Amino acid sequence: MLWFILRRCGSAVIVMFLGSVLIFLGIRALPGDPATVMAGQEASPEVVEAIRQEFGLDKPLPAQYVDYIGQTLTGNFGRSTQDQLPVIDIIAERLPVTLELSALAMLVAIVIGVGAGIVAAVRRGKVADYVATGFGLAGLSVPHFWLGLLAILLFAVTWQVLPASGYVPFTQDPGENLQRMILPALVLGTGFAAILMRQTRSAMLGALSADYVRTARSKGLSEAKVVGAHALRNSLTTVITVLGLQLGALISGAVVTEQIFVIPGFGKLTVDAVLTRNYPVIQAVVLITVIGYVVVNLLVDIAYAFLNPRIRLSGGSHD
């Protein structure tokens, strides 16, 4: 098991390195010159050249990469070309906001999606199944921005039970923070709940018709144990795969949701940085996204191993 985790960590580091190279090259391939943007349209060529030298943009690409990766590894992402603040400080301020939003959205998705998926599978062909699959289809089809606006209209304007927008740090006022986060989390989580529901339902349908479920019934176990232990345990692999794959969609969903609810998160930072060609910020943002992906996939792999003895045990052998 330990060997398995170490191997996965090793390949994760390689992926992160390749990711950093791609980010570095990709961003230099973009049209437009950051020095010109920073200097402003009326600046003289000398000023532009000075800026170029200050930020090391005149050096050859490999040298720029070595500078960049060396700085990055020491936690220095450079300064934002926009407001000269250290990028690491900006990230430290924005990242927790999006992490909280994503975690809450995932929680919503798991509770609603997995729960409804199990119910739909167990009550296949009955009313509960049709209701769940109907809502699932709706949840898949409705775009975040529309659902967000609708939620604001209903909860904040018509019923006035929740605030429409804004953000209060959790450390400042936990109650207020959750009150402001609940709507965005629900809006962001709905789409994933729908996807999870469909995947859970089909995985559970497969598991429920498996021979080992019949064996579990023949033991005289309660339906709760047959479904909740024997069938669900074998469906969780699918559920976790979907969760891992949906992370990317969660980040792009967060961009839209943060715009609607005016939440100063990572998504808004990304969009602003791209629009102003803020290289240091873009690099940091994308790199952190890559790391997020790799870490989540690593966790998914480890979770697989815990759930599926076939993976766990083959990881320990000499293959």
Place this chain on the structure above:
Amino acid sequence: MSLLEITDLTVGFDTEDGLVQAVRNISLTLDEGEILALCGESGCGKSVTAMSVPRLLPPDTTRLSGSVTLDGRELTTLPEPDMRHVRGKDVSVVFQEPMTSLNPSFSVGYQITEVLRRHEGLSRRAAGERALALLELVGIPAPARRMKEYPHQLSGGMRQRVMIAIAVACSPRVLIADEPTTALDVTIQAGVLDVFRDLRDRLGTAIILITHDLGVVADIADRAVVMYAGRAVEQATVTELFANPRHPYTLGLMKALPTAAVGGRLAEIPGMVPSPLSDPDECAFHDRCPRVQTDCRLSRPQLVRQAEGHLAACFHPGGQS
């Protein structure tokens, strides 16, 4: 009164094509310590008959009538929570597919202790000790190590032994073994059958053995019921059945045994099993029968006594007449 009495059992399933009758008017009895074979080809209703006892048929689509009593207690109308105390405790099942009938995500030890903790109320530790003894009972070497292993680490024969250990964990009155050796290597088959024989001798377990293999029947069973198209067509003790088979279908099955055709092509029964959707008033075997006569097409023969303890449903039975 016998331990298990099945009386006039009829089982059908709702399908898109209408009601499919899998079992029609079966009656049979099973005594303590008896091994009863249910034989016949695929789809003859032998599994459905047996699975009606622990009620392991899909509840939504199954249409069942008749009576099943265990120690005089009616099982067909028993409320589901009470039935769950019967399953795995009084009546347990060894399924046909050892490769898929164990849960791949749980250790062998867990899957055995689970049933002990459910029905015997044992602690985790006591159940673990019992499970270890059960693995030894069914002839698994190095049982302590096997307890921690998962199904994919075991061979088919070992998995089937684990299934048997689960099934006999709570010393059931009736053990249903659904083609327990079909998926296994021939060399392992004999070992698994020995386990059954041993259980019967030691615990007095009554066993319903579902099989299409008359070799297995001859090897282990005391009595046999031959089924065809959802009905019992012949019923006798195994010695009597092999000495004097009366029904032409039984005779056909015996001729199809590999040992009867050394060096030659296996004998086969021509034709197809009739569709379970229709049930015309005729002998279901008539268009495959070598002894068919006009009356076979006009009405259906009932099970009638041929000799002491020997019933057959045929107008023109073979053997001593």
